[in-house]
Amino acid sequence: MxxxxxxxxxxxxxPHGQDADDPALAxxxxxxxxxxxxxxxxxxxxxxxxxMTEKLAAIAPPADLRAAILAGxxxxxxxxxxWRQPAWLALAASVxxxxxxGAGLRLRGGAGAPVxxxxxxxxxxxxxxxxxxxxxxxxxxxxxxQPATRLGGGLPVDFAALEATGCRTLSFDGHPVMExxxxxxxxxxxLYLARAxxxxxxxxxxxxxxxxxxxxxxxWRDEKFAYAVAGTGGLDALKRLL
Amino acid sequence: xSDETFTRLVDQHYPTLYRFALSLARNQADACDLTQQTxxxxxxxxxxxxxxxxxxxxxxxxxxxxxxxxxxxxxxxxSIEELPPGAEELADVEIDQARRLDGGLVLAAxxxxxEIFRAPLxxxxxxxxxxxxxxxxxxxPIGTVMSRxxxxxxxxxxxxxxxxxxxxxxxxxxxERRKSP
Numbered sequence: 001m002x003x004x005x006x007x008x009x010x011x012x013x014x015p016h017g018q019d020a021d022d023p024a025l026a027x028x029x030x031x032x033x034x035x036x037x038x039x040x041x042x043x044x045x046x047x048x049x050x051x052m053t054e055k056l057a058a059i060a061p062p063a064d065l066r067a068a069i070l071a072g073x074x075x076x077x078x079x080x081x082x083w084r085q086p087a088w089l090a091l092a093a094s095v096x097x098x099x100x101x102g103a104g105l106r107l108r109g110g111a112g113a114p115v116x117x118x119x120x121x122x123x124x125x126x127x128x129x130x131x132x133x134x135x136x137x138x139x140x141x142x143x144x145x146q147p148a149t150r151l152g153g154g155l156p157v158d159f160a161a162l163e164a165t166g167c168r169t170l171s172f173d174g175h176p177v178m179e180x181x182x183x184x185x186x187x188x189x190x191l192y193l194a195r196a197x198x199x200x201x202x203x204x205x206x207x208x209x210x211x212x213x214x215x216x217x218x219x220w221r222d223e224k225f226a227y228a229v230a231g232t233g234g235l236d237a238l239k240r241l242l
Numbered sequence: 243x244s245d246e247t248f249t250r251l252v253d254q255h256y257p258t259l260y261r262f263a264l265s266l267a268r269n270q271a272d273a274c275d276l277t278q279q280t281x282x283x284x285x286x287x288x289x290x291x292x293x294x295x296x297x298x299x300x301x302x303x304x305x306x307x308x309x310x311x312x313x314x315x316x317x318x319x320x321s322i323e324e325l326p327p328g329a330e331e332l333a334d335v336e337i338d339q340a341r342r343l344d345g346g347l348v349l350a351a352x353x354x355x356x357e358i359f360r361a362p363l364x365x366x367x368x369x370x371x372x373x374x375x376x377x378x379x380x381x382x383p384i385g386t387v388m389s390r391x392x393x394x395x396x397x398x399x400x401x402x403x404x405x406x407x408x409x410x411x412x413x414x415x416x417x418e419r420r421k422s423p
Contacts, residue, residue, distance in 0.1 A: 011395060012366075012373040012388040019372060024384075044337065051340045052367045052398070055348040061260040065274055069252050069281045147275060148282035 003038055006031050010042055015049035064142075071156050072148040117202045120172045121192045121228035122215035130181050130190065134165030137180055144182035144191060151229060152207070152242035154222050157193060175199060184241060189231040195224070202226035207242070209235050218242060252281060255301055258368045262302060265364040266309045268353045276312075280305040302371075302379040306361060340402055351401035359394030362387050366394075 006028040013019040175198035207220040219228040263273035365371040
C-alpha cells in the first residue's frame with residue numbers, strides 16, 4: 001500500500017478514531033503509525049475534520065422547528081386518524097357523494113341563514129370580509145401552511161387565546177366561530193373552528209364534504225372542536241389537507 | 243409508537259437532520275420543510291419499522307430521498323468522472339484559521355461543495371457517521387462514499403479558503419514542496 005492508497009482510505013475514517021478496529025482501514029492505520037510523514041498527515045486531517053464537526057454541530061435549528069414537528073405529528077397520529085381507516089373512508093366517501101350529489105351545498109335556508117356548518121363556511125369564504133390578527137392566529141397560520149400538517153388528526157388549538165388576541169370571530173347558530181385563513185401550495189384556504197359542545201350535530205357520523213358555487217368544504221369534528229375548511233380548489237385538494 | 247417514544251425520536255435526531263437538510267437545501271425554509279416532511283413520513287409509515295435501532299438510518303435516507311424528489315428535474319449532478327484531473331488532491335488549509343471561521347461561513351463553504359459530494363461530507367461531519375452508514379443512507383457503494391468523501395473534502399477546503407475574509411491561508415508544512423516543480 002502506498003501513501004496515496006492509504007490516504008484514500010484514511011480520509012474515510014472518523015476523526016475521533018472510532019474506526020480503529022475497522023478491518024478495511026487497519027492496513028492504512030498501521031502504515032500511518034509506522035510512517036511519520038503519513039502519521040503527521042493523518043493528524044492534520046483529523047484536526048481539520050474535528051474543527052468541521054464542531055462548527056457544524058454549533059448550528060442550531062430554528063427555535064420553533066421542534067414544536068412544529070411535534071404538532072404536525074400530533075395532527076397525524078401514529079397510524080391514521082380513526083376516520084381515515086379504510087372502513088371509515090368507504091363510509092365517508094358515500095356520505096360525501098350523498099352530500100355533493102344528492103343535497104348539494106345549499107348555502108342558505110328559507111330565512112336566509114346558512115343551513116349547516118359547511119354551508120356557513122362556504123358562504124363566509126365566498127362573501128365574508130376576511131382578516132384577523134394576533135400572534136396565536138399567526139402561529140396557527142404557519143402551522144396550517146406547512147405541508148406536513150394534517151388537519152384531520154387534531155390541531156393544537158387554543159380557542160380562548162385565539163378569541164382574545166384578535167382572530168376573526170364569527171357567530172354560527174349563536175356560537176362563536178374562529179376563522180383562520182392560510183395558504184398551502186399556493187392555494188388559499190379558510191379554516192373555521194367552533195367548540196365541539198356548541199355544535200354537536202356537525203359531522204357527527206364522520207367527515208362531510210360538499211361542493212357548490214365554486215366552493216368546496218370539508219367538515220369534521222374531534223373531542224374538542226368542530227371544523228370546516230373551505231377552498232376553491234375542489235374536494236380532492238381539501239382531502240389532501242386532511 | 244407512543245407519543246413519548248416519538249418525541250424522544252424527534253429530540254434525538256431533529257437537530258442533525260435539520261443540519262443535513264440545510265446543507266442540501268441551502269436555505270432555512272426548505273431545510274425546515276424537509277425535516278418536518280421526514281418526521282411526517284415517519285409518523286405515517288416509519289412507525290412500522292420493527293427495529294428502532296435502524297430509525298436513524300431510515301430518517302436520513304428518507305430525508306435524502308425527499309430532497310432528491312423535490313429537486314427540480316434535470317438538475318445537473320456532477321459525476322466523479324467530470325472532476326478535473328488532480329481535484330482529488332486536497333488543498334491545504336491552516337487549521338487554526340478554519341477554527342476561527344464563523345459557523346455560518348463554514349456552512350456557506352459547505353454549500354459551495356457540489357451536491358454529490360456535499361451529502362456524504364455533511365453526514366461524515368454530523369455525529370460522525372461511519373462511511374458504512376453513509377453508504378447505507380445514500381444507497382451507494384462503500385467505495386463510492388470513500389471517493390466522494392475525499393473529493394468533497396478537497397472542494398470544502400477550497401471553498402473555505404475562498405470564504406475566509408482576507409484569507410492568508412498558511413499551507414500545511416510540505417505543501418509548498420509538493421507544489422514546487
